Amino acid sequence: MQPTADTVTAEHQNFARAATRWGVILSGGYGTHLLGLTRLVAGDDRPKQFCPLFGGNTLLEKMRQRAERSISAERILFPLLRAHRPFFVQEPGIRPSQRIVQPLDRGTAPAIAHSILSIHHCDKNATVAILPCDHYYPGEPAFTAALEAAFEVAAHHPASVVLVGVMPRNTQTVHGWIELGPPVDPSGDAFHVRSFCDRPSPRFAKQLVDRGALWNTLVMVGHIDAFLNMINAARAGLANAFHGCLWDGEELNIAEPFYQRIYTVDFSRDVLSIQAPNLLTLRAGLPGWNDLREPQSLIDVLEAANISLPWMREWRATGQLLARAAEAESAEPQG
Numbered sequence: 387m388q389p390t391a392d393t394v395t396a397e398h399q400n401f402a403r404a405a406t407r408w409g410v411i412l413s414g415g416y417g418t419h420l421l422g423l424t425r426l427v428a429g430d431d432r433p434k435q436f437c438p439l440f441g442g443n444t445l446l447e448k449m450r451q452r453a454e455r456s457i458s459a460e461r462i463l464f465p466l467l468r469a470h471r472p473f474f475v476q477e478p479g480i481r482p483s484q485r486i487v488q489p490l491d492r493g494t495a496p497a498i499a500h501s502i503l504s505i506h507h508c509d510k511n512a513t514v515a516i517l518p519c520d521h522y523y524p525g526e527p528a529f530t531a532a533l534e535a536a537f538e539v540a541a542h543h544p545a546s547v548v549l550v551g552v553m554p555r556n557t558q559t560v561h562g563w564i565e566l567g568p569p570v571d572p573s574g575d576a577f578h579v580r581s582f583c584d585r586p587s588p589r590f591a592k593q594l595v596d597r598g599a600l601w602n603t604l605v606m607v608g609h610i611d612a613f614l615n616m617i618n619a620a621r622a623g624l625a626n627a628f629h630g631c632l633w634d635g636e637e638l639n640i641a642e643p644f645y646q647r648i649y650t651v652d653f654s655r656d657v658l659s660i661q662a663p664n665l666l667t668l669r670a671g672l673p674g675w676n677d678l679r680e681p682q683s684l685i686d687v688l689e690a691a692n693i694s695l696p697w698m699r700e701w702r703a704t705g706q707l708l709a710r711a712a713e714a715e716s717a718e719p720q721g
Contacts, residue, residue: 404458406509406511406512406513407456407457407458407461407512407513407514407515407537408457408461408462408463408505408509408512408513408514408515408610409453409456409457409461409462409463409514409515409516409517410462410463410464410465410497410498410501410502410505410514410515410516410517411446411449411450411453411462411463411464411465411517411518411519412465412494412497412498412516412517412518412519413435413446413464413465413466413474413519414465414466414467414470414488414491414497415433415435415491415520416433416467416491417432417433417434417435417520418433419679419680419681420433420434420437420439420678420680420681420684422681423439423681423684423701424437424439426697426700426701426704427439427697432470432473433470433473433520434520434678435519435520436470436473436474436476436477439678439684440522440688440693440695441693441695444477445519445520445521445678446464446474446477446480446519446520447477447478447479449517449518449519449520449521450462450477450479450480450519451479452517452523452526452529452530452533453515453517455526455530456515456530456533456534456537457515459481459484460483460484461509462484463484463486463501463504463505463633464480464484464485464486465486465488465497465498465500465501466485466486466487466488467487467488467490467491468487468488468489468490468639471487482636482637483635483636483637484637485637485638486500486501486504486633486637486638486640487637487638487639487640488500488640488645489639489640489641489642489644489645490642490645490646491650492645492648492649492650492651493650493651493652493653493656494651494652494653494654495617495621495624495651495652495653495656495657496624496627496645496648496651498516498613498617498653499617499621499624499625499628500628500631500632500633500640501514501633502514502610502613502614502617503614503625503628503632504632504633504634504638505610506610506614507632507633507634508634508635509610510610511609511610512609512610513537513540513541513544513607513608513609513610514607514608514609514610514613515533515536515537515605515606515607516604516605516606516607517605518603518604518605518677520677520678521603521604521675521676521677521678522674522675522676522677522678522684522687523672523674523675524672524673524674524675524691525672525674528670528671528672529672531670531671532550532605532668532670532671532672533550533605533607535575535668535670536548536550536605536606536607536668536670537607539570539576539607539666539668540607540608540609540612543570543666544608544609544611544612545609545611545612545615545664546608546612546664546665546666547606547607547608547612547613547616547661547664547665547666548576548606548607548608548665548666548667548668549564549579549602549603549604549605549606549658549665549666549667549668550603550605550606550607550667550668550670550672551564551600551601551602551603551667551668551669551670552600552601552603552669552670552672552673552675553600553601553669553673554591554594554595554599554600554601555673557588557591557592557594557595558591558601559585559586559587559588559591560585560679560680561601561602561677562582562583562584562585562601562602562604562654563582563583563584563586563591563594563599563600563601563602564579564582564599564600564601564602564667565579565580565581565582565583565594565597565599566578566579566580566597566598566599566600566667567579567580570666575668575669575670576666576667576668576669577666577667577668577669578665578666578667579662579663579665579666579667580662581659581662582602582654582658582659582662583599584654584655584659600667600669601675602654603670603672603675603677604654604677612664615664616657616658616661616664617657619661619664620656620657620660620661621651621656621657624648624651627644627647627648628644631644674687674690681701685698685701
C-alpha cells in the first residue's frame, strides 16, 4: 500500500518535532539523604545518582537510557557538580561534550536556567524535557509513554510548561503536590494547574487526595520560550548571571565567580509555585513512581518488586544507625 499524502505529512511533522527535542538530565544533587545507604552499597560517599541501587546500572545511566528513547543523545545535557568528577567520569554513556560542570550547588533553578539558556543559544525552536535522574519508575514503556504524551501536549500548547504528575498512593507528605484546575480537553489527561503544595500536613494531604491532586514527579516538558518566560518572570537575575558562559557543544566547566553571585534557588518552590497560570499537568500512568528521598523509600520499592540484593540484609541490621549517622553528618556546618 502506498502512503497517502496525509501519512507523509504526519511523518514529516513527527520528524520535524523530534529534530527539535532536547533533554536536560539533572545530575548535580548531593544526595545526602541516602548517604549511609550508598556507602554500604558502593563503599564510598557517592550521591545516589551514581550508585547502582537496583544492581547493574546506576540511576543516572537508567535515566540516560530512558531519555534516549525519545531524544537524540547529542541533544541531551547533564548539569553536574565539579566535586562529583570522580563519579561522573565513570558513567560510560555520557560523552564529555554533554557535560555542564557546575562549581557549586545552588539548587535546581540555576542548573535548569543555565541549560535552558544554552539550548536557546543553539536552537530557538527547541522543546525541552527536564528529567530528574535519581527517581524510580516501575515500567520503562510506561515512562516512555508518559514522556511522549508530555511532548505531544507541549507541542499543542507551546506557551505552557507541562508537568508530569502521578496519582498518589497515600497521604505521604514529603512529596510536592499539584492541585488540578479545569481539563485542557474533557477527553484527555491534561489539566491546567490551580496551585502547588509542598510538604502538606497529613490532614491537608488527605484533602488533596480527595480533590484528585497529583504528586509532582518534576518531569517537565515545554517549548524553550515557555521555560525562558517563566524563569525571567520569577527570577530574572538568573538569566543575566550566565551572560558569556553558555554551553556550545563542548564540555563546559563553569568558573566559580559565576556561581558565587547566585543565591540558592529551588525551581519547584521559587519558580513553578508562582507560575501556576503558565503550567499544565499530565496525569500519567506511573503508579509505582518514587523519588527515593529516604532509605526506607528504596527498601519499599525493592520489596514491592521482589528484588533481593546482597546489601539489604546488612542494611536491615545496621541501616537505622547508618542513616542517622549520615543525616547528622550532612547537617553539620560546612567549612
